[in-house]
Amino acid sequence: MRDWTKVLVGFAIGLIISYFHWVGLIVGGLAVGIASRNLRTALAAGLAFGIMVWLAFIAMLSVNGMAGKFFAMSPLSYLSLLLTVVATTISASITNFFSRPVSSKT
């Protein structure tokens, strides 16, 4: 399986688990970290995964007509984004350290 495919699988698994519990953010972060070639891509993938989960959540709120009220909850709404991306990005960095040597090249 190509690396980007693995990253996509990590995205999907993380998103599905995140729907039920925030542990999915950690699992997804770990998964995309393992699949990444180096620390930089791992961090980028972790960040992207966090943003994607959060945007998927916003999309669900929009469908339910709740997005406007969610954003009115500032700063709680943005704290939710911050928590999400920090959780996924740190998680992604861990597995990358353990799985591959750090390299600046892709």
Place this chain on the structure above:
Amino acid sequence: MKKFGILSLILLVLFLAAAYNYLNLLAPFSGSLWKQSEEKVIPSPYGHAEVYYDEYGVPHIVAENEKAMAFAIGYVQAKDRLFQMDLYRRLMKGELSEVFGEAFFDSDVFHIKMDFVGAAEASWSILKKTELGELLEAYSDGVNYYIEHNELPAEFKLAGYKPEKWRPEDTLIMGKEMAWGLTGKFWDLKRALIVEKLGEDALELYPEYMNHSYPIIRTDVVNKSLLDWLKPFEAKEGIGSNNWVVSGKYTKNGKPMLANDPHLLLIAPPVWYEMHLQLNGENVRGVTLPGVPVVIIGMNDYVAWGFTNVGADVIDFYYYVWKDGKYYYKGQWLEPEKEIKKVRVKTGNGYEEREVVVEKTVHGPLIDKYGSKVAVAWTGLTATTESLAIYKYNHAHNITEFMEGLRYFDVPAQNVVYADIYGNIMYYPAGKYPIRLINGEEVAGNIIFNGSAGEGEWRGFNPYGVSTWEGFIPFEEIPHLINPEYVATANQRVVFGYQHYLGDSMYFADPYRGMRIYEMLDNAVNSGVKMTPEFFMEMQRDVYSKPAEFFTPYIFEAEGKMSEKARKYAEELREWDLRMTKDSKEALIFSIWLKNFINETFGDKFYSAGLDSSFYPHLYTLQNLDKDSRWFDDIRTPEKENRDDIAARAMELTVKEIEEKEYRVYGDYNKLNIEHPFSSIVKFFDYPSMPMNGSDYTVFNFRRAVDWGTGLSQAGSSWRMIVNFDRNYCIIPGGNSGNYFSKHYYDQLEMWANGKYKSLDFEVRGEKIVFEVSK
């Protein structure tokens, strides 16, 4: 590089430790803050019921028996308003500081000392033996089922606590809360302080009666010249209400018509919860307090009813001679009943347990005032049966059955207006009114009584027990009207010349709203045009200002003492239609001028004596002061000012305020800002702000700044209802759901603000929840 991996791992662990609670609360999808109860089938031990939520989130509940109905009501009220229910329960029980911190400790001390819990338990001791007892149990079970099996509202998650189980006594304490809010006045004490600070002469501002011509029960023919002939009284008020009822003789469909809009605190979510109940094919619909399983104001298939607060004096204060911790009472030294209650208080350093000493005399609980102890007797501090009264209203088929319920209505005394499909209308200010005696003679209750001598005490009143009420005005002797042509109440004095004391002028509202309602009804009757629900809507939307009618001539008279700019502003009022509309500049000028005129008249005398604006007399008193009254003299200046000087000065201040704050029209100043109890912490629960019509004194009632003792809040029509039995209408200020993410959180707000209505009907419709019999 593994060491960096370990560092990342440590970082993640630290992050999770710090953010664990926040992730549980705010994580996308799974955060508890976003979760709402989705249960569609609920097991009920009491029988089958179905709930249909309509297009405004109003539950229509159909049940096979009363207990199944009560269980379903408990469930839906918890689903929609659980936090509000728990908040008021905590307020009355003195448990706010446990959750919200020590800033609420004083509130807890007061409520614990008053022992409202003891009063609710006394009520339960007699109600549990009535037909209501089992229903309150079933209702509590419905609330508790929700608490145990469903998502709690967001407020609980943010505050980090779970509500305790609901008990029938908690429902009764909701009634005590409303009753205290309407009748628990400390005017007798304030009056004593005014005398102490400003002298006996100051009582001219607070006469026994306000000399106006619009009591609820009118004994004279009213015309315009009488309207113009208006003398002393009535002014500042906190909360009030309007209701009126008209005989079918004057309506288009030939049936009686009834209107009601209680003016209460405007808060998110609203004070009232709307529901429709259908049992054995019979309907009742209207509003209740969250926590109460019966319709408090509303209609059924046969009768309709509405309330305003009578405002009568149903609270008294007693002082004693004290020695060695004992008080002297009718020849003996008695030990006050003493109990130490513990309060759990949340502080910056964790939880603390504090003690509150609850003391009671034969008259009631003791509170500290002026460094001495004063006992409080309040009609709500005994077993009362108003919830049974309301239960009987819900089931009444005719005026006889309704009146049977009226007899049980103890507190807060309410101006009840009634109409039925048979053409009857009625006005009855139901409630318990104490008769005070000193040496066998009846006296007014606006003084502090000598408790040691047993003066002014209420015969048959047993605080925290069961009262026999023999020292109160008998039900039959309460002034009332059966089948008048029409009657209107707006918290003004019930009647002039009544044999018993009901309260001095400070217990009743300024007469302006009452005047205006009677004026509109009189005009309609005299014109011969039959009244319709649309006409009642116009009345409820009416923003004509009676104070503007009486006070603008004072402004014009003072123009000679104004600067050119202030005179220009005053001149703008010449062509004004006297309506407090949001797009009116004249309403803006008048409203700010009136505020300044009141402050400039009384502020110097009152504030220098240590009395704030809550001690000011009624606006109607100010209106009727002589032009050269000493109250217009500013004691800070060597000159002697009169009304013109103060009116001119008020206009100068008005110009300054309008220009500094860049107000253009009344709506820039008169804005709706309905806040949630969490408003000081987070703003998102608050309702959207918008410019408003109306004022404190207009029938369309909106009070932009009411001093509630804990800061300024807003008050106004908390429920508008119009009934003519063919087409009925209603609206609440916000939405029926207290859940922030619900589409019914404030879906009625704009309609309410603009004086629009929705149908008040008995059609069962909407999204369904089923309660199935559980084994």
